[in-house]
Amino acid sequence: MSPTSELPLRHRDLALTSTHAEVLAFQLGAWLNQLLADGDTFLTVAMDSTNRFVQFATGDGDYLRAETTGDIFLEPRHQLGPTEHDRLARFGWNPPQADEVFVGNHWKMWTPPDVADAAQLAALTLCTVCGLSDATLADSSVRAGLL
Numbered sequence: 620m621s622p623t624s625e626l627p628l629r630h631r632d633l634a635l636t637s638t639h640a641e642v643l644a645f646q647l648g649a650w651l652n653q654l655l656a657d658g659d660t661f662l663t664v665a666m667d668s669t670n671r672f673v674q675f676a677t678g679d680g681d682y683l684r685a686e687t688t689g690d691i692f693l694e695p696r697h698q699l700g701p702t703e704h705d706r707l708a709r710f711g712w713n714p715p716q717a718d719e720v721f722v723g724n725h726w727k728m729w730t731p732p733d734v735a736d737a738a739q740l741a742a743l744t745l746c747t748v749c750g751l752s753d754a755t756l757a758d759s760s761v762r763a764g765l766l
Contacts, residue, residue: 628653629660633761638753640742648738654763655680655732662763664745669697671749673741676766683732687744689715691723703748710740 628650637643647664654660658679665672671688687707690698699707708714712725729737745751751759 627657627660628662628763629657629765631763633763635664635751635756635759635761638746638751638756640739640746643745643751644735644738644742647741648734650761650763651675651683651732651734651737655683655734659766660763661766662761664741664759664761666745666749666751666755666758667760668755668758669693669750671697673744673749675737675741677732678766680732682728682730683734683737684729685727685737685741686724687712687726688749689724691715699748706748707744710743712740712744 633650635643636646650662654662654675655677658677661674661676663672663674665674670693673685673687676684688699693699707725712727715723715725727737727740
């Protein structure tokens with residue numbers, strides 16, 4: 620095991636390496652497994668110019684919660700269109716709700732965690748809703764931290 624892989628996710632320099640959904644899902648899956656092992660942490664992958672994102676959080680590893688972009692926090696020119704809202708629904712994201720946990724964002728919860736499903740969902744969402752492509756890869760940011 621390399622010294623970097625022994626560090627908690629929040630202490631690593633994270634960056635996306637591919638915009639191919641299958642490769643991206645593999646990379647995200649590795650990070651999500653580490654997120655669950657670290658506990659009480661979050662992971663956010665964002666497109667910096669539009670503020671579109673996918674983020675994950677876990678407590679003690681018995682659940683995995685994900686959120687993705689809702690219009691409430693986006694500038695009007697970056698809000699989702701009907702096609703993007705339809706994709707989120709077809710992918711299985713729950714619509715935004717006005718409660719204390721998921722205010723304004725689409726969300727999904729896995730109890731127990733299903734890393735493969737979560738990683739595939741995130742990769743598809745990043746590529747087809749958030750705007751991740753070869754041309755925008757440099758605009759992406761990844762960060763992890765404590766809840």
